[in-house]
Amino acid sequence: MLRHLVRFVVSLGVLLAASFAMLHLIPGDPVRASLGPAAPVELVQARTAALGLDRPLPEQFLTYVGHMLSGDFGTSFITGEPVADVITARLPNTLAIALLATVVSLLVAVPLGMWAAIRTENGRNRGTDAVFSSGTGAAVAVPEFLYAIGLVLVFSLGLQWFPPAGREGAISYVLPVLALAIGPIAMISRISRVETARELGTDYVRLARAKRLPAGRLYLRHVLPNTLTATLTIGGLLLTALIAGSLLVEYVFAWPGLGLKVVESITQKDYPVAQGVILVYGATVLIVNLLVDLVLGVLDPTSAIKES
Template sequence: MRSYALRRLAQMVPVLLIIVSIVFVLMHLSGDPVALMLPEDATQEDMDALRKALNLDKPFYVQYATYLWDVLHGDFGKSFRFNQDALELVLERLPVTLELAVAAKIIAICLAVPLGILSATHKNSILELFVTTGTVLGKAMPHFWFGIMLVLVFGVNLQWLPVSGSGTFLHLILPAITLGFGNAAYIARLTRSSLLDSLHQDYVRTAKSKGLKNSVVIYKHAFRNALIPVVTIIMMQIGGMIGGALVTEAIFAWPGLGQLIVQSVNSKDMAVVQAAIFVVAVSVILINIVTDILVGWLDPRIKYR
């Protein structure tokens, strides 16, 4: 297992190289950021001086080589919008987004897994119809629309919860529900289908023939094997939440990484965009490695060679 983890960590290097190269090319294709950094009345001499200071006056391959060398040393440049080191700024915002993602995932798991189990163990019942209908609506419901409805109902009409900013537990509730609801629908459907598949396996019939209680058969024997695909999806969704919280953070003015990326893209703050995408990529890759290790722990039949 240790050698497998080390090998996967080594594979991060070429993957990250490809990612930062693609981002570098796309940011350069988006236009010249110098015009946005300077006021409208800036002279051509001022623009040329700033372009020279940022190495934007050099050939593309020189800029690319310089950029890779700086990235290897953890230097993504300085944000002209915030006047701060780009990587430092991104790492400051990352814990806020992680807080939102973890809270949303906890809500999704606590809601989805019990509903998936109940739906699988009460097949062809009203409860199963209710859960199935709810999961379909949860997957089909637009993310931004659901967040806006929560704001209107609980923030504007009832005035129970704050609708913007962060700092307290109450600020976290609405954005966490918005981000976690769609994930809960997918997890519930997967839990139901995976548990139904496990309940029809030979080892479950053997456990029932031994006279074990139905709850023991479900939770001790069938549910653990059913967890393997569920855990995989749950962990991979966390990586998606880190990079995909843009809409939620925009709706609730949540000061996380997603909002920072949107602001930086709009202002063409290339240093921040490149640093943010790099951090998100590293997070997703590390989460995938942890997921593989967890799946191997849940299913001893899996061997890493």
């Protein structure tokens, strides 16, 4: 646990430095962007000095770290709104579609992978095996934002079943969640299939079949629990990937989450908002990874001993 906590702190420090450096390396003047191209030079210089952007970068970085550690995310260069308020208002929307996509992925992928393993056991149904392998392989390779664009074209602009953008009730969650979930469903179903196939070849399954145990009881009460360890581990890591992957999906659907806001803030050179959102994104991913590692250490202490 101590080793994982140290890694978390170090990773958080790297994240702070990276988020600061990335934005300051992007060409452009954030003050000029916020005041407009017609703003007088004197006003731009005064605003630059007031924001501390005329100071050396190392001094700006130390000030930035000090504010972050004290919980002060600053205020937006463009709107003057506190960054903490922006994050508080938008983070739940991002977490909502990421959590829903994770749940949908697990609920669909685990049974799908088990079904594929049972159908193709001992080399049976080679056609099913080929369709499953090629289909899931292709689905994993397609990025989320392409799914998002395709879903909008088909189900919003074409069939007009769902709203193309914004958050307008429960129905507006369908396409963003589906865009995030398709790839993970394919990936997790492949893992579930491998784990199920391994369990089907064990002695206890052969013994249960010899005793003519009902198939439903065998698969649900015996095979399924033994295949969930690796699947749930991937599911925990999947949540972090979906939080990060939601950025472009939110942009496509104009979803009022952190992803859309970070794209807007980077475009506008709004340093405080972009840095705060990037930091929250990264910290969320690090925290989830830390929790997954700690839970796995509790569930399987031997893995922690081997790692040390």
